[in-house]
Amino acid sequence: MYSKMLKLVFPKTHAQEPVVCNLARLFDLEFSILNATIHPRKVGEMVLQLSGSPQSFEKGMSYLKERGITVIKAGEQMLREEDTCVHCGACTAICPTGALSIERPEMRVIFDVEKCSICKLCVPICPHHAMSLLPLENNGEPAFGA
Ligand code: SF4
Ligand code: SF4
Structure with missing residues (x-):
């Protein structure tokens, strides 16, 4: 399934x-x-x-x-800037799908693109502007299929 x-x-x-x-x-x-x-x-x-x-x-x-x-x-339309993210965890409290979550015991924030619904709630809440929406490359060819 x-x-x-x-x-x-x-x-x-x-x-x-x-x-x-x-x-x-x-x-x-x-x-x-x-x-x-x-x-x-x-x-x-x-x-x-x-x-x-x-x-x-x-x-x-x-x-x-x-x-x-x-x-x-x-989720492929959302970008998390790995070098900019400081793993503060602020975005994990607001992410509705669990795409952003804290990995323990390292306490690192991981971004699972498979779970992201592009709700964009994490964009304004990130104090370091690490989350952003990428422009859609609409070339007429479906990217899904793998
Ligand atoms: S709010 Fe921003 S800096 Fe903090 S964990 Fe999320 S993406 Fe990283
Ligand atoms: S866009 Fe929404 S679903 Fe995707 S990571 Fe950000 S808060 Fe989570």
Whole structure:
């Protein structure tokens, strides 16, 4: 069973299609939408947690690719500057998914990109500006698939 935090970027032409419902209906994938910005006739973005069998994932990703929808692992859009982070732990109290957590007994803060939902709550709270959102490289090719 796969469970991934993904970001979908919809082209203008498919911004209003019920593609996420179709992932569930056609490919037996379960989804939980965490964030969505969809405007009629404009590019849309959605962050969701998607779960299902590897076979369902493969079919679902092909379905999205056919529609020109870019898919990335959500956490790949967040950057933690390793040299800037002082491991103060402030961000771990606010991170809703546990992507930022304290590793004991070293008391180091680790960033697990697989758990990140790009909520961006850690950006303003970090006193050292170690967390930032990377610009999305939308070249039309889904990055997910590994
Ligand atoms: S708040 Fe900033 S400096 Fe502190 S642990 Fe988190 S990323 Fe590192
Ligand atoms: S953006 Fe920051 S606070 Fe939000 S889930 Fe990712 S690491 Fe946690």
